[in-house]
Amino acid sequence: MHATICNFILDIAQNSIEADASNVEVAILQTDETITIVVTDDGKGMSEQKLQMALDPFYSEKGKHDLRRFGLGLPFLKQAAEATGGDLSIRSKIGYGTEIVARFLTSHFDAPPFGDLSGAAMILMNFLGNFELTLKRDYNAKSYSICKSCLIEALGDLCDAESLSLGKQFIDSLENELFS
């Protein structure tokens, strides 16, 4: 099981990138009682049958991994969200993409800590592939948004220590501003 909500975000958004999406959006909507993660992509999408199978830990998409037959990402997220009294919903359409919404009740005893968003975001930005990634953050009517192409334009191709460190500092400063 993942230790923090940001680790879940990292894992689930990677599914979108691996689903050949051109655009991936990660929105984190936070109030004093809840954290809702919405991951939307325009990747290959899933059929109703495949969608049910994606929640089965003993299923992994054929051809995705040569050496293992498990897929724990979505089942982990569902279990963790529901353990807090929250929920998980998935909408998907073949050829159009997928939207995953997970809601955590933060006051619940079993709520995982939020974790390190800037680190998770920069790992996602570092993932290879020609896709746009947008991170949207919303807390009590304050918000910010950043995109991978903006960071690449300012910092270069986000695959060296310097650009990744600077990107992390940038997101940390936006987070501080959001909660100030």
Place this chain on the structure above:
Amino acid sequence: MAKLTLEDLRKIREEKKKEMSRRTVKNAKAEITIGMGTCGIASGAKNTFEAIISELSDNGIYDVVVKQFGCLGCCNEEPLVKVKLSDSSAIVYGKVSAEVGRKIVTEHIMQGKIVNEFVLDNNSAANVLKGGE
């Protein structure tokens, strides 16, 4: 921390570029690839990734390429890290905690010394090298 803007980032990047042109780092031309599948993340790969970035940054090593791969079926050995120096074969490390990740930077990347106690056995490494291509 004051709020940074994209313009601030561009300026800092330009300053760093000037600084880098004055430095030479032994064995800095390398590629580090970190396993970041569900199993890797659950085993602490995110901390490992950040420790490696931080150690590279602290030592002024900016010409190492850092990449990721997904699950390659060696989940029990996660977090996995593959290191390829430009002049030698790739080495795959298993169970790379943040501390070991820092050691890989200071010893393998900076001095060319393999961190032997965390090198993966041949069969597992072959799977990683095959899957991570």
